[in-house]
Amino acid sequence: MQRILFFLIVIFPIFIQADPRSEYLQTDLDTYVHKDDASFNYVIEKVQEFDGYFVHSIRMNSQNFLQSKDVNKTSWSHWLTVIEPKEVKAETALLVISSGDTNDPLPKAQDALIEIALASNSLVAELKAIPNQPLKFSDESFDRWEDAIIAYTWNKFFLTGETRWPARMAMTKSAIAAMDTIQVVFKRNNVDSFVVTGASKRGWTTWTAAATDNRVIAIIPLVIDMLNIKPSFEHHWQAYGFWAPAIQDYVDMNTMDWWGSPEAEALFKLVDPYSYKDRYQFPKYIINAAGDEFFIPTSSQFYYDQLPGEKHIRYVPNVGHNLNGSYILEAIASFYISILNNSPRPEYSWNFLKNGQIEFTSDNQPSEVKLWWADNPSSRDFRLDVIGKSWKSKLIKINAEGKYISSIDKPEEGWRAYFVEAIYGSNPLPFIITSEVKVSPDILPFEYIDPINPKGFISSN
Structure with a gap:
């Protein structure tokens, strides 16, 4: 049974709840994420009552990204769907970071997320439109989506050195804004911590949100098997002898021509989750696809051993990047509930x-x-x-x-x-x-040769 309780179009300002990881040396990512933004607000659009739970549909503006001279829309707007069981026992919530179009209508709560909320007696939230898309940049006549947005903004950073450009900065800030909004709207539930998950680019955002906010106590990054970007991508070429079609957006922007340049090193220091590895002291459940079209299945060799604290990895066989048919939401639920219950995970x-x-x-x-x-x-x-x-x-x-x-x-x-x-x-x-993946014979058939780098904001001076 469904009952609509109310339909509101009221804008609420947000008082920042973020908890920076200030015990670490602060980076430009930390500064960007935690800087106040006057455009940050939310609208409770709809609240629906069902048997055993409520669904809150919230329209949230997380920030202004870039300026009107740079892009056709600067305000980043998201749907934030929060499932609230009628009996909430946990002070930890699950935040699921998802994709989507900023023009999408009010979304329905996913059945699997409802099941997790009811099984865990906790809030479960889904944040949509990470990154905000489509975007049209001022020097182009067409819309960009997903990796095409990220590749374009990386190139702008290579040329200008301006940290406002990489879209991953804004993607991270959006996740932090979602946590702020949840804590304000659901103050009655005393939420003080989060387990965060997301797939692909949202998996990357899972890592960087956790790196910059102490409220994140565990993460489940999905199909983002590329921490330590430079050796990971070089390994990609050494295995294939070409760049896989899945990363064509980066090829089109000549991203790999910058590999080895001081500009690329500056970017990786800013947005590569591996740059923040010392911060990941909390439990981590890393789920990758053995047949991923973006990443080599032996990529974990460049980061997994270096991650501190509790960690688990899983390669899922016979699936690609979308993880179809692999029961991943059940895996998320298993790990999440073990965190809520403080249940010991196996040691192996x-x-x-x-x-x-x-x-x-x-x-x-x-x-x-x-x-x-x-x-x-x-x-x-x-x-x-x-x-x-x-x-x-x-x-x-x-x-x-x-x-x-x-x-x-x-x-x-x-x-x-x-x-x-x-x-x-x-x-x-x-x-x-699972274990990590091994290949026999352990021979890479192609040689990677460093490119002749373009001139950017460092090397042109």
Whole structure:
């Protein structure tokens, strides 16, 4: 049963609730995110009552990004949909960062997010339109979306050095604004912390929001397997010998021509989550696609070991960047509820041995351990649209020493990727983790050559 309680068009100013991570050396990202913006406000558009919960539809303006001389619309507007169970027990909320068009009508609350809210007795919010799109920049005659926006703004930064340009600054500030709005509107629920999740560019925003605000106590970044950007992208070329079509927007803006330049180093220091790695002391559940069309499945080697504190990683086989059919919302719910309940997560380790074996050990016995592998006989390329759903698995049994050990043979031709997966608990909310991905033979077929850099705001002086 649904009942509409009220429909309001009232604008409320927001008093900043943000909690900067001021114990760390502050960067221009910190400054941008926490700077007051007079345009920051919200409108409670609609409140609906259902059996056991309310859905609050809020229109939020997070900031002004750039100026009217730069772009066709400066005000960043978002739908913020908040599911409030009638009995809220948790003072932590889940924030899901999503995409969308600023012209989209009032969205419906996702059924899966309603289920998480009711199962956890906590607020669950979805923030839309990250980044705000489409955008038309003043020196162009067409609209840009998604990566095309980010690539354009990166190029402006390379040329000018102005930190107001990278769209990732505004994307991060939007997430911080959403947390502020939730704390103000739902003051009665005493929300004091957040678990944040998002996919792809929103996964990146998950990392940078967590880096800049102490209210974030755990994160679940999805399909953003590129922390430590420069070596990750060089690895991409060394494996493929070309830039994958998925990152064409960056190729079109000649982004990679800047690799190795002082301008690129300045950008990475500003927006690469890896630059803030010391801040990630809280629990992290990183979920990636083994068949991602953007990222190489061995990209985690450039960041995972360097992340401090509790961390878990999961590569999902037989899916691409959109994670279709992989029950990711159940994975989010499992980790989120464990954070709310302060439940201990399993402790485990893996080791790729020189003899081709992989060894997995765990303090908590998993309900199931599998070896997954996939072959490509002609190239070191495991994208879903190249090899299809060709990942296979077999169970690994525990040995007398309490270890799970499996051998992986080198393929007769081409390359073989493999990893171990462990499942803890049971349905409906098991906790699934994997090792990182290894490739045999571990040979990169192409040489990456540093480009001749353009001249930008540093090198032209």
